[in-house]
Amino acid sequence: MEHLAKSASDQNHHRNRVDACAHSYSDGMASTRPIELRSDNCAGVAPEILAAIESANTGSALAYGGDAITTQLGELTREVFQDPEARIFPVHTGTAANSLALSALCPPWGSVLCHETAHIFVNEGGATSMFGAGAVMRGLSGSDFKLHVEQIQHAFDTALWDDAHFSQPSVLSITCPTDFGTLYTPAEVKTLADLAASRKLRMHLDGARLANALAALKCTPADLTKRAGVNAFSLGATKNGALSCDAIVSFDAQASDQLFYRIKRAGQVASKMRFQSVQLVAYMTDGLWLRLAQRANEAMQLLATGLRNLGTQLVADPQANMLFARVGQPALDRLAAANILFYPMGDGVLRFVTSFQTTDEDVAEVLRRAEIALNPS
Ligand SMILES: Cc1ncc(COP(=O)(O)O)c(C=O)c1O
Known part of the structure; x- marks a missing residue:
């Protein structure tokens, strides 16, 4: 698992390689339609979100929020997360949401403890340290790609x-679902947040796929965040149907006061903010975000069951919309040749990600092609 964690940091190199590979194969297989399983970032915009943007496109409105x-978005956020003090700050990317939230939670002389596979640690180009004016990131090990009491306690003890x-350890950051598709339950988050609070650390959650976690756990948004002791988190709408739109939600008055200035200085306050806000209002109204995520999760369950039936070795139990399988390089090449789009993670491991756009037919077709690619006669 540690090996895989290390190879995850190499994934850009492999991504480029497999994208090129898939394209060159597909050129020779023009009749085979590509099936998108590289990333939920590759999916389009949900029609409901596009309609919401259109609905906001009338007349004029005051700029900068x-x-x-x-x-309305502020009121909805307080209602959804059941905290009258909650504040929401729309930003353009998950990286901005994470790094700015962490900069407001962590002093420049502090450290952020997170899992060694966390996106904030391996995939955000040092944004947290940059916005945190030198705050240090510390990656800890932990089974199932999660932080556990034992490793945190060890970090505290040393x-x-x-x-x-x-x-000085100042923030504990978790990702749910993790970067490898596993989940923390609300009770697990609460245990970690209590441990963090015992040493005056604040708790951050990377919610790039928060809706997928909520849909899978069947808990309320407040259960996994406010009630579990999280101080601030990223909402993560883009992967689940929004148009380049994320947000920081903060329950921490001190962090919120800072964020008001920090997001502006980072160039993340959109003048036409209403077009971000309207997306997030639509997203969290009447459970749209959960329905979109549920579709992605269901497609993943179907895919995982089918792959297991084909004898595929899964790296972890896919609990949301991401799956990692160890198939070996020859099978990986055959899957790419069959025009299934995925990210290779190194060492013959692939990543499949489903989105709100993945249909049952897509999954059935992937399994049809995978049956041949994984077990050639
Ligand atoms: C777990 C996680 N956190 C944060 C991000 C960052 O989001 P963005 O690419 O919008 O900056 C990603 C993106 O893939 C992610 O997977």
Whole structure:
């Protein structure tokens, strides 16, 4: 697992390689339609979200969040996450949401403890340290790609508290679903948040796929966040049907006050914010975000069951919309040749990600092609 974690940091190289590979194969297989399983970032925009953008495109409105839709978004956020003090800050990307939230939670002399496979640690180009004015990231090991009490306790036990030579542990950051598709339950988040609070650390959650977690866990949004002791999190709408739109939700008054200025200084306050806000209002109204995520999760369950039936070795139990399978390089090449689009993770491991656009027919077709690619006679 550690090996895989290491190879995850190499994934860009492999992505480029397999994308090129898939394209060159598909050129020779023009009649075979490509099936998208590379990333939910490759999916389009949900029709409901596009319709919401269209609905906001009438007349004019005050800029920089002074509009009525952004006010409505604030009210909706407080209702959905059941906290009268909650504040929401729309931003353009998950990286901005994570790194700016962490910059507001962590002092420059602090450290952020996270899993060694966390996106904030391996895939955000040091954005957290940059916005955090030198705040340090520390990646911890942990089974199922999750943080556990034991490793955090060890980090606490080996930290040099109140020593200016040592970055002071200040934030605990988890990702749910994790970057490898596993989940923390609300009770597990609460246990970690309590442990963090016992040493005055604040709790951050990377919610790039938060809706997938909520749909899979069947808990309320407040159960996994506010009630579990999370101080701030990213909402993660883009992967689940929004148009380049994420947001930071903060329950922490001190962090919220800072974010008001920090997001502007990072160039993340959109002048026409109503077009972001209207997406997020539509997203969280009447359970749209959960329905979109549920579709992706159901497609993944179907895919995982089918692959298991074909004898495929899964790296972890796919609990949301991501799956990792160890198939070996020759099978990986055959899957790419069959025009199934995926990311290779190194060492013959592939990643499949379903989205709200993945249909049961897509999954059936993948399994039809995989049966041949994985078990050639
Ligand atoms: C778990 C996780 N967090 C954060 C991000 C960052 O999102 P963005 O690419 O919008 O910056 C991603 C993107 O893939 C992600 O998978």
